[in-house]
Amino acid sequence: MAFSLKLNSSSGVPYYKQIVDYIIYSVINGILKPGEKLPTVRQLAVDLQVNLNTIVKAYSELEHKSIVHTQQGTGTFIAETQPDIDNSEKKNKLHDLCSLFLDEISSFGISAREALGMLEKIIHEKRADKKRGGSHA
Amino acid sequence: MAFSLKLNSSSGVPYYKQIVDYIIYSVINGILKPGEKLPTVRQLAVDLQVNLNTIVKAYSELEHKSIVHTQQGTGTFIAETQPDIDNSEKKNKLHDLCSLFLDEISSFGISAREALGMLEKIIHEKRADKKRGGSHA
Amino acid sequence: MAFSLKLNSSSGVPYYKQIVDYIIYSVINGILKPGEKLPTVRQLAVDLQVNLNTIVKAYSELEHKSIVHTQQGTGTFIAETQPDIDNSEKKNKLHDLCSLFLDEISSFGISAREALGMLEKIIHEKRADKKRGGSHA
Amino acid sequence: MAFSLKLNSSSGVPYYKQIVDYIIYSVINGILKPGEKLPTVRQLAVDLQVNLNTIVKAYSELEHKSIVHTQQGTGTFIAETQPDIDNSEKKNKLHDLCSLFLDEISSFGISAREALGMLEKIIHEKRADKKRGGSHA
DNA sequence: GTGGTCTAGACCACA
DNA sequence: GTGGTCTAGACCACG
Numbered sequence: 001m002a003f004s005l006k007l008n009s010s011s012g013v014p015y016y017k018q019i020v021d022y023i024i025y026s027v028i029n030g031i032l033k034p035g036e037k038l039p040t041v042r043q044l045a046v047d048l049q050v051n052l053n054t055i056v057k058a059y060s061e062l063e064h065k066s067i068v069h070t071q072q073g074t075g076t077f078i079a080e081t082q083p084d085i086d087n088s089e090k091k092n093k094l095h096d097l098c099s100l101f102l103d104e105i106s107s108f109g110i111s112a113r114e115a116l117g118m119l120e121k122i123i124h125e126k127r128a129d130k131k132r133g134g135s136h137a
Numbered sequence: 138m139a140f141s142l143k144l145n146s147s148s149g150v151p152y153y154k155q156i157v158d159y160i161i162y163s164v165i166n167g168i169l170k171p172g173e174k175l176p177t178v179r180q181l182a183v184d185l186q187v188n189l190n191t192i193v194k195a196y197s198e199l200e201h202k203s204i205v206h207t208q209q210g211t212g213t214f215i216a217e218t219q220p221d222i223d224n225s226e227k228k229n230k231l232h233d234l235c236s237l238f239l240d241e242i243s244s245f246g247i248s249a250r251e252a253l254g255m256l257e258k259i260i261h262e263k264r265a266d267k268k269r270g271g272s273h274a
Numbered sequence: 275m276a277f278s279l280k281l282n283s284s285s286g287v288p289y290y291k292q293i294v295d296y297i298i299y300s301v302i303n304g305i306l307k308p309g310e311k312l313p314t315v316r317q318l319a320v321d322l323q324v325n326l327n328t329i330v331k332a333y334s335e336l337e338h339k340s341i342v343h344t345q346q347g348t349g350t351f352i353a354e355t356q357p358d359i360d361n362s363e364k365k366n367k368l369h370d371l372c373s374l375f376l377d378e379i380s381s382f383g384i385s386a387r388e389a390l391g392m393l394e395k396i397i398h399e400k401r402a403d404k405k406r407g408g409s410h411a
Numbered sequence: 412m413a414f415s416l417k418l419n420s421s422s423g424v425p426y427y428k429q430i431v432d433y434i435i436y437s438v439i440n441g442i443l444k445p446g447e448k449l450p451t452v453r454q455l456a457v458d459l460q461v462n463l464n465t466i467v468k469a470y471s472e473l474e475h476k477s478i479v480h481t482q483q484g485t486g487t488f489i490a491e492t493q494p495d496i497d498n499s500e501k502k503n504k505l506h507d508l509c510s511l512f513l514d515e516i517s518s519f520g521i522s523a524r525e526a527l528g529m530l531e532k533i534i535h536e537k538r539a540d541k542k543r544g545g546s547h548a
Numbered sequence: 549g550t551g552g553t554c555t556a557g558a559c560c561a562c563a
Numbered sequence: 564g565t566g567g568t569c570t571a572g573a574c575c576a577c578g
Contacts, residue, residue, distance in 0.1 A: 014553060021243065028248050040565060051555045056567080064475050071283055073562035073565050082246070094247050098255045101238045102263075109165045110231050112260045116253070118235045123249045146482055151577060188578040288562060302520050325563040368521050372529045375512045376537075380432065383493070384505050385439050386534045390527070392509045397523045400513075425568060451550065462570045467552080484550050484577035 002039060002047045015050050019058035025126070027067060027078060038068060038076045140176070144185055152187050156195035161226065164204060164215060175205060175213040202226060277313070281322055289324050293332035298363065301341060301352060312342060312350040339363060413450060413458045426461050430469035436537070438478060438489060449479060449487045 005022045007015050026032040038044075041059060045052040059076050062068040066083045070076045105115045142159045144152050163169040176184065178192040185192075196213055199205040204226075207213045242252045279296045281289050300306040313321065315329040322329075333350055336342040341363075344350045379389045416433045418426050437443040450458065452466040459466070470487050473479040477494045481487045516526045 016553080021240070024243055028243060028246060042565080051557095053556090054554065057553085059566085069284065070566065071563085072288070072567070075565060090245070090247065093245055094242070094251060094255050095259070097238070097242055097245070097247075098252060098259055101234070102256065102259060105231065105234055107162060107166065108227065108230050108234070110227060110234075112256075114231060115235060116256065118231050119239070119249075119253065119256075122232070122235055122239060147480065151483070153577075191578050194577080290562075299518060303518065328563050331562080364519065364521060367519050368516065368525060368529050369533070371512070371515055371519070371521075372526060372533055375508070376530065376533060377432070379505070379508055380435055380439065382501070382504055382508070383439060384501065384508075386530075388505060389509060390530065392505050393513065393523075393527065393530075396506070396509055396513060427568080453550085464571090465569065468568085470551090481551065482578090483552070486550060 003044070005048065007048055007050065015048075015054050016058040016061065019044075019048070019055065020061045023058075023062060024065075024067060027082065032078050034078050034080045034082065036078045038078065040075060140181070140184065142185065144187065152185075152191050153194040153198065156181075156185070156192065157198045158230075160195075160199055161202075161204060161230070164219060169215050171215050171217045171219065173215045175215065177212060277318070277321065279322065281324065289322075289328045290331040290335065293318075293322070293329065294335045295367075297332075297336060298339075298341060298367070301356060306352050308352050308354045308356065310352045312352065314349060414455070416459065418459055418461065426459075426465050427469040427472065430455075430459070430466065431472045434469075434473060435476075435478060438493065443489050445489050445491045445493065447489045449489070451486060 003022065003026075005019070007018055009015075011018075013021075023032065023038070032038075038059070039047065041052055041055040044055045048055070059068060059070065063070055063076075066079055068076050069079045102112060102115070105112070140159065140163075142156070144155055146152075148155075160169065160175075169175075175181075175196070178189060178196060181192045182189045196205060196207065200207055200213075203216055204219065205213050206216045238252075239249060242249070277296065277300075279293070281292055283289075285292075297306065297312070306312075312318075312333070315326060315333060318329045319326045333342060333344065337344055337350075340353055341356065342350050343353045375389075376386060379386070414433065414437075416430070418429055420426075422429075424432075434443065434449070443449075449455075449470070452463055452470060455466045456463040470479060470481065474481055474487075477490055479487050480490045513523060513526070516523070
C-alpha cells in the first residue's frame with residue numbers, strides 16, 4: 001500500500017527531503033521494517049504527484065545514508081542492517097544534542113517549558129500529517 | 138565596534154540568517170541596546186568577509202521585523218521600541234530551533250520519544266543543581 | 275549438483291555477471307570439466323533464488339563466449355574445447371579486476387603509486403615465504 | 412582554467428562518475444588543493460558539453476563524500492580537511508585490498524606479473540586521457 | 549552570478 | 564517492470 005504521506009508544498013522544505021524524512025521517521029518508529037520493499041520510484045511519483053526524478057533523488061539520499069538498499073531491476077528495500085550508532089555513543093550524542101538545544105533556547109530567552117510544549121506540538125503535527133495524508137490524489 | 142560573531146560556513150544556515158539571529162540574540166540579551174548604532178553595511182561586510190549584499194539582506198530583514206531602523210545617510214540603529222520580539226519573533230525562533238532539533242536527532246537515528254525523555258532528565262538535573270548551589274555549571 | 279555460489283547483492287555487480295564469472299572461474303580451475311552438464315536454468319534460478327531471466331542471460335553470455343554449449347531439450351554443457359579462455363577472456367577479466375581495484379583504492383584515498391608499492395611488497399614477501407617452505411599461507 | 416578532462420562516452424562509465432573519479436584523482440595527486448574553487452556547475456557543463464544536472468550530480472556525490480564543500484551563491488570548493496583515514500588504518504586497508512586483489516587474480520590463473528603490467532597500462536591510459544583532454548570543444 | 553530544486557520526457561541495463 | 568542516467572529548460576534562494 002502507498003505511504004500515508006502528504007507533501008507540503010508551502011513549507012519550503014524540498015519534496016525530496018520530506019520524503020527522506022518521512023522514511024527515516026518510519027524506519028525509526030518501526031513502521032517500515034528491515035527488508036521491506038519500498039514503492040517503486042514510478043509508483044511513488046504517481047502517488048505523491050511529483051516527478052520521477054524527485055523520488056529518485058530521495059531514494060538516492062537514503063541509499064547514501066545506508067538506510068535503504070537498491071538492486072537494479074528489482075527494487076528498493078529498507079536495509080537489513082540499520083546504521084545504528086552503538087548504544088553508549090548514541091546516548092552521549094543524544095545528551096549533547098539535548099544539552100546544546102537547551103542552551104540555545106535559553107540564550108533566546110525561551111524557557112524549557114515553552115520549548116517542550118513546542119516540540120510536542122511539532123511532533124503531534126507531524127504524526128497528524130502522516131495520518132491525514134494518502135487519501136488525496 | 139565590531140561584532141563578536143563568527144559565521145559558520147558549514148552549518149547550512151545562510152549567512153544573512155546567522156547575522157539576523159545574532160543581532161536578535163544580542164538585543165534580547167542586552168548586548169545591543171535600543172538606539173545603539175550598528176556597523177555600516179560596508180564595514181560589517183569587511184569584518185565578516187562576506188558580500189555586501191548579504192549584509193544588506195540581513196539589515197533589511199531586521200528592518201522588516203522592526204528590530205532596527207535605518208536613517209538615510211546616517212546609519213542603522215537598534216529601534217528604540219522593541220515591539221514584539223517577545224511574541225511573534227520569539228515564537229518563530231522557537232519553532233525553527235525545535236524543528237531543527239528534531240531533524241538533527243532523527244538523522245542520528247534517535248526517536249522523538251527518546252529525545253523528550255533526555256530533555257526532561259537534563260532539565261530535572263539542572264533544577265537539582267540549582268537547589269544544591271548551582272556553582273558547577 | 276548445485277553450485278557453491280552465493281550471490282552478493284550489495285557488491286553492485288549484477289547477478290548475471292557474478293554467475294558468468296563463477297562458471298568461468300570454475301572451468302579455469304577444473305571444478306567444472308569439459309562436457310559436464312550445468313544445472314537447468316530453472317533449477318539454478320531456484321537454487322540462487324533469482325529470476326529465471328537472470329540465468330538465461332548468464333548462460334547466453336557464456337554461450338556467446340563459447341564456454342558452454344546448449345543442446346535444445348537436453349541441457350547446457352561445458353564446451354568440450356575451451357578455445358581461448360587463456361587469451362581474450364582472461365585478458366578481459368584481468369582488465370576488469372585491475373580497473374575495479376584502482377577504483378576501490380582511490381575511493382579510500384590511496385594513490386596508485388602507493389598501491390603498486392604495496393603489491394610489490396606483498397609479492398616479494400610471498401616469494402620469500404615459498405622459498406623458506408611456504409607452509410604458513 | 413578548465414579541467415583537463417575528456418569524457419569517454421563509449422566506456423559505459425557514467426559521465427557523472429567520470430567527473431567524480433577525475434576530481435578525486437586530482438585531489439589525491441595534489442592537482443586540486445584544499446580550498447581551491449572548482450568550476451561553476453554551469454561552466455563545467457559547457458566545457459564538458461554535458462547537461463548542467465550531470466555536473467550537479469557529480470558535485471553532489473563529492474559533497475556526500477566530504478571531498479568538496481558547497482556554499483550556495485558562492486561556489487564549490489575542495490574541502491579544507493580531506494577525509495583522511497588515519498594512517499595506520501589506511502595502511503591496513505591498503506594491505507588487505509592488495510592481498511585480496513592478488514588472491515583474486517591468481518584464482519583466475521593470472522600471474523602477478525601480468526596484473527602489474529595491466530595496472531600500469533591502465534594508470535598510464537588514465538594519465539594520458541587527462542593530458543589529452545581539454546583541448547576539444 | 550552561484551548553487552538548489554523540480555518538471556517532462558527519453559533511452560539503457562538488469563531481473 | 565525495476566532502477567540508472569541523461570537532456571532541456573524552468574524557477575527560486577543566496578551572495
